Amino acid sequence: MAKGRVDAQARQGYALIAPPFLYTLLVLAAPLLTLLIYSFFFFKVGYGDLATGFTLENYRQIWADPIFRAIMQRSLWVSGLVTVVTVVLAFPIAYYVSFVVKPERKALWLFLITIPFWTSYLIRVFLWKVILEQNGVVNSVLLGTGITDQPLIMLRTVGAIVATLAHAYAPFAILPIFVALERIDRSLLEAGRDLGESRLMTFWRVTLPLAMPGVIAAALIVFIPTVGDYVTPELVGGGRIPMVANFIQVQMLGLDNRPLGSAMSVSAMLAVAVVSAIFLLLNRRFLKVRT
Template sequence: MAISRRSEAAQGYSLIAPPFIYAVLVLAAPLLTILSYSFLTDGYLEIIPTLTWENYHFVLTDPVVRALMWRSLYVSVSVTAVTVLLAFPIAYYVSFVVRPERKALWLFLITIPFWTSYLIRVFLWSVIMEQNGVINSALMGLGITDQPITMLRTVGAIVMTLAHAYAPFAILPIFVALEKIDRSLLEAGRDLGESRAMTFWRVTLPLAMPGVIAAVLIVFIPTVGDYVTPTLIGGGRIPMIANMVQAQMLPLDNKPLGSAIAISAMLVVGLVSGLFLFVNRRFLKVRQ
């Protein structure tokens, strides 16, 4: 019996070994490399293998780093709020209103933005929001405004572009969570005299929270580290923390400082995400 169990365990380890090794090589190795770089000293066109805390001291004390980190968090939270608030009604409509045989078509339409690269979509938004772009041309054609409205190189333009880019990532997990809800629970709530609004608040929304939480994390975490949209839509005038990492890594060739900024940003994102999960769990316990 013991030999049989050991052989089964060996077979199990042999099955998980390839993906585990792949994950270590693809994820852990680059992360450990950046972590090790963050403790080294930058020299002229070279990295000096001398351990130091100076890079992290700079990150903690430099006002520019703090300002860019706060801006990144503000933009990411705004994008997350806008995306999830717009994604939930769409996911709800597809799940509860669209006929079952048409849901696949709707999901297909939602994933159409994935057919083009992220960079092309950002370029399209920059064209749409130009001074002579589609939006300004329509507003001036309708007589709503006499002069073009400045939309590019603003935080709002960055939020709008990122919200559009990450909308499918928010719609799909919320849709999956809504699909798992037993419809008989909603019927029971209405049979007990609850209105549709109260049934949604007390039954549908709590049961859909796993999808909402997944959508929040899926949108929040990558948007903090986005540097393409601030560069193209912000015109380089509204940089975020990822732009500083990119500048330190490539043009300035200060990989130790760039690595320290990247690691610090990852820790901040992890802390904010953990705090969100903790507050959400306590909120759900209070509601129960």
């Protein structure tokens, strides 16, 4: 009887997880598998047609191309810079909400932090373009106050891309850090101060290490999608600072070379996976991961 109840409970559990599992398989695994299969196809130059068959030529071609390697390196570097800027700005906000804001007002603050999600990502990128253009808000203030006599060129720069992406992904970084800070036992901080530690040293030795899982989660949440961001480099960067997603778009849609574009996509995903794995290994003492 007990075994029968266990089997019934197991079937009920499988029935509950089956719909989300199938949905994930459909919307995530199927497109990735399609890209992987396409990356091994042939492409008939001049005909724009595909030929089935296994080949590694697409991968040889892209990794032998210095332009692709340079764009891939730029994408990783820009995404890493965005991650650092976003996490550094997000941590004080999350710390303030967790340790300074009264408990009954924390929900309001979290609500305010998520307000940017109310508008489309594309609209937010266009707003940053308006802010940073030559006759935009920033230059108008600088010229009006006499700080500069000529408008600054801020669009079509790495700084503009970093600022736009950091603003767009800031809530994604604030929330996991806030959750990690909320889980810290306040008695540990009081014990540190009772033992004669200053607030700064208590933060450095207790708060920051205990918050590192949230910081690492925030860094990965920001880093992984920004590597493949297409809209911001195209609009804010003006197409002059292309990243890997823009390069893939040219192959997929501009040249209709789906095998080569798929090979670029798979290579970019592998590069991001390797960088993320290295980052996790370097921080395994904070995540308590045994290798």
